[in-house]
Amino acid sequence: MTYRIYGGNPSPYSRKLRAILRYRRLPHVWKAGTPETLPEIAQVKPKLIPVLQLPESGELRVDSTPLAYLLEQRHAERSIIPPGAAEAFLCHLLEDFADEWLTKLMFHYRWHEDATxxxxxxxxxxxxxxxxxxxxxxxxxxxxxxxxxxxxGMVGCTPENAPVIEASYARLLDILGPYVGGQHYLFGSRPSLADFGIYGQLSQLVIDPWPQRLCRERAPAVEAWVITLDDASGVDGEWKPERGAAVREALLEMVGAEYLPFLLANAQAMEKGEKEFSVRIRGRGYAQQPFAYQAKCFADIRRRWAELPAEARAGLEGVMEKTGCLGYLQ
Known part of the structure; x- marks a missing residue:
């Protein structure tokens, strides 16, 4: 039973899904999205990569997060979702943060500087x-x-927004640098979906010359961690949520101070039919046009929070309030 994944090495979401397949030791063939292979996926809509072809039916699916959950449903071995309901929620929130906020870092650092x-x-x-x-x-x-x-400008990577984005990258490196390495992942000694989400964006940031230089100067361990996660098929670890509690809390503070304010402002702008919105992030202005997909992400996060078992939700309320997340979830 062999999966086929169509993607590109310069695509953070393609690298994320391929790394998940590798870690889970699922047989797969990597197909670069070249003119020769594009006709094989021409019927897929929306036209996104990666595209995953299911082995039994040949069905083609897109969107890395639903695909990760699909693999979770299909394969019990080497799960990437922590077993506890509270940890599973945090895992999803951090992965969503990586996909929808850290991607702005990737896009800014790839296209802002002429040489890069x-x-x-x-x-x-x-x-x-x-x-x-x-x-x-x-x-x-x-x-x-x-x-x-x-x-x-469409995705918010403007000169006006650059201070917010660049400070976010520096903060991410400062959080991850002292912690990651070896078998230190966000929920123990094995990688989770959240680790792979962050890996996807960093897989580009540690290759593109400008952000790579910054990473090597500020947090060289992060680049080594990314290299390990690119193929973690040899990693055999355990879920030990107590191990990564401090780094998760620091990342959740980023979520509460940067990502959730952005999501709320985006959702409100979508509801009002506005063509642009602005929001204060850590005392700085940030503006861009709203996106329907990110409004869906916000609604999904709130739904997941509301559907948590009461005991799990109660157990998280302290850290969610401390990190500034709680008010956005209710």
Whole structure:
């Protein structure tokens, strides 16, 4: 029973799903999204990567988070969801934070600086269109470079928002740097979905020249941790939630101070039909256009909180209040 995953090495979500398949020791074939393979997934909508093909039916599915949960349902061995209801909720919240907030860090650091943007555009074209060489390659790289830079404002990666984004990256490195390494993951000595979500964004940040340099200067252990998680098929660990409590709390403080205020403002703007919203994050202004998908993420987080068993929810209320998350969940 072999899965097929269509994706790209410069895609944080493709790397996230591939790392999950590797850790879970699930047989799979990695198919780069090249002109030769794209017809195989042409019917898939929305047109996102990664695309996972199920082995029995050949059905094609998208969206890395639902795909991770699908694999969880299909395979009991080497689970990536902590067994307790409270820890499972925290795991989902931190993974969502990585997918929807830390991706802004990845996009900003990839396209803001000229030299890194130039490097990234050539890497992406080499990965997606390996047959292109010489002038054809250069033309495609320039076209992709210009397109991605033109999208920066749409996703909030503007010069005005740069101080918020860059401070967030520095804070993330400061939190993870002293902790990660070896078998130190967020819920014990084995990786969780939250670890893989953070890994996905960092898999790009520790490759692109500008953020890689910052990581090596500020928290070199983080790059080594990312390299380990890229293929953690040899990791045999245990769930030990007490081990990562301090680093989880520090990450939850980021969620409460940065991500949840952003999600609330986005959801309110969607409800009002506004074309742009602004929010104060750690005393700084942040503005962008609203997105329906992130409004769905906020609603899903609140639903999961409301559906927690009363005992699990009560056990989390202290840390959620301390980190500034609680008011956004109720």
């Amino acid at each position: 943007a130039l490097w990234a555009s050539h890497w992406i074209v080499s990965d997606a269109i390996p047959s292109a060489t010489g002038k054809v390659h250069d033309q495609m790289a320039k076209m992709f470079h210009d397109r991605q830079r033109g999208r920066m």
